[in-house]
Amino acid sequence: MKPTFYVTTPIYYVNDVPHIGHAYTTVAADVLARYKRLMGFDVYFLTGSDEHGQKVEKAATTAGETPLELADRVVKRFQALWERLGISHNDFIRTTQERHKKGVTQIFTDILEKGDIYLGEYEDWYCTPCETFWTETQLIEGRCPDCNRPVEKLKEESYFFRMSKYQEQLLAHIDANPDFIQPKSKRNEIISFVKEGLRDLSVSRTTFSWGIPVPGNEKHIIYVWFDALTNYITALGYPDETGNYGRYWPVDVHLIGKDILRFHAVYWPTFLMAAGLPLPKKVFAHGWWTVEGQKMSKSLQNVVEPNMLIDKYGVDAVRYFLLREVPFGLDGDFSHTALVQRINSDLANDIGNLLSRSTAMAVKYFDGVLPAPAELTEMDTALKTRTVEMISSVDRLMDEMAFSKALQAIWEVISAGNKYIDDAAPWTLAKDPAQRERLETVMYCLLESQRMVHSILSAFMPTTAAKALCSLGWKEEISRDSLVWGELSAGTTITKAEALFPRIEG
Ligand code: ME8
Secondary structure (H helix, E strand, O other): OOOEEEEEEEEEEOOOOOOHHHHHHHHHHHHHHHHHHHOOOEEEEEEEEEOOOHHHHHHHHHHOOOHHHHHHHHHHHHHHHHHHOOOOOOEEEEOOOHHHHHHHHHHHHHHHHHOOEEEEEEEEEEEOOOOEEEOHHHOEOOEOOOOOOEOEEEEEEEEEEOHHHHHHHHHHHHHHOOOOEEOHHHHHHHHHHHHOOOOOEEOEEOOOOOOOEEOOEEEEEEOHHHHHHOHHHHOOOOOOOOOHHHHHOOOOEEEEEHHHHHHHHHHHHHHHHHHOOOOOOOEEEEOOEEEOOEEOOOOOOOOOOHHHHHHHHOHHHHHHHHHHHOOEOEOEEEOHHHHHHHHHHHHHHHHHHHHHHHHHHHHHHHOOEOOOOOOOOHHHHHHHHHHHHHHHHHHHHHHOOOHHHHHHHHHHHHHHHHHHHHHHOHHHHOOOHHHHHHHHHHHHHHHHHHHHHHHHHOOOOHHHHHHHHHHOOOOOOOOHHHOOOOOOOOOOEOOOOOOOOOOOOO
16 A cells, blocks of 8 residues: 655635745645655645635625625636646645535534533734734734734633643644654744743634534634634545545645744644644745745735746746745745746756757767667766765655755756766767767766656656656656666657747846
8 A cells, every 4th residue: 555645735815816925835735745646655635725714704895795705706716826837736625615614513512522612701902814813912012913913802702722731732742743843943933932821712703704603602603713724634524534534644744834833833733632633743834935025915016926927937937936946944035037047047058958958969869769878987877876866865855845955956967967968078979980889878878867857857847847758758657666767768769859948038
């Protein structure tokens, strides 16, 4: 049986249209899912939409729609974008689906019956855009400490989750599982936050109606974060433990932005502890994108629309840029200049040129029939070793979610390939019939190295890799077994590759 791998993205709010921030998490999860599939894992990749709560209700009122009409309309924009971006999710959960409501009601009931959810009264400051309650002392100059917007005082009867009870158990879990929260700096932030003391958490609202009612007390609506976080198990069919839930839970990694780490690393694990369910193996919080040095916001009108980027630069260039430009886990800045620079240098120049030059030579010198290599010289062995070692480095780096470093490791092989052509000078060898065997070996090494490069790149840039592998005559499935030197057979038909990435002028 194949080992399983379960990866999730946040479920995105439908009161906003998709932007580059949403695309970022989803592309990262897709690359990981594709990579793990390639490595022989039985992967389950989940994304979806967060459709309940006051925020969505308010947006719908403003738009003159019902919340469900709004959700139906906006969710299509997410789904269409994921299709254009080549996202290979296995499932898309909407929190308005029956399967989700059923699972949320069940887990809420379980915790209620256990006594870890109780009815009490709440009075605190509430930030509607963040759907978060704050205490007086947490406010910064009377405003929300996260988004700096005004907050309102709310007093209501509310169900509470006994989060305080799980403080020590959570700290012990974080301590015993150093990889549970990543990156490390974020882990430390969470530890300090938990050590300051966990308060019981309000998990129901009576001030609006768009959500899942508390079982047995329907004037209460289940808190949107309790509802949303549970998606990670309801999508697997929870509470039915026999199917996907039994197979894929606990999740291997929840990929999220740093803005929602506390919900995933404190609230969610304690809910699961109370319900007696296993905890996620890893929660990885990536950084935030600014745009041309500024925070991305509707009011600044600088929201970067992924569809526009795809129209202009192509899907794989966008995927590549997002994961290459910024180390996963750190904040980064988006700019068109940086994107164009990456396209021209890394894509058009390094990888595109290497493939078109080498396939053109195979056609010219060998009529497109891949020759068999003779004995490898030192320089051939160096290229081979670099390529083979890159495969294991990438494997390690992908486990660390170090996408940018993984791409760097791949690009080192591409640069080595470009240097290898210059050093081996096939055009000189071609002039001398006595060097025919040498030329055969050089061409083989060059093309085989790129076959391995493009095989592994298929996780990052599936369309480009497919084109490249087609001109390299590779028709087999890509797998761990094929990521081995020497799999490309002599006699394979090589065709001249068109430019993979046109240069962008200006
Ligand atoms: O928080 N840079 O949904 P959301 C990088 N529904 N990533 C960004 C970003 C930016 N500037 N802006 C957004 C929610 N993101 C909840 C989640 S999960 C159970 C519920 C990404 O639509 C990042 O992944 O506000 C962030 O965590 C997510 O979008 C928030 O999406």
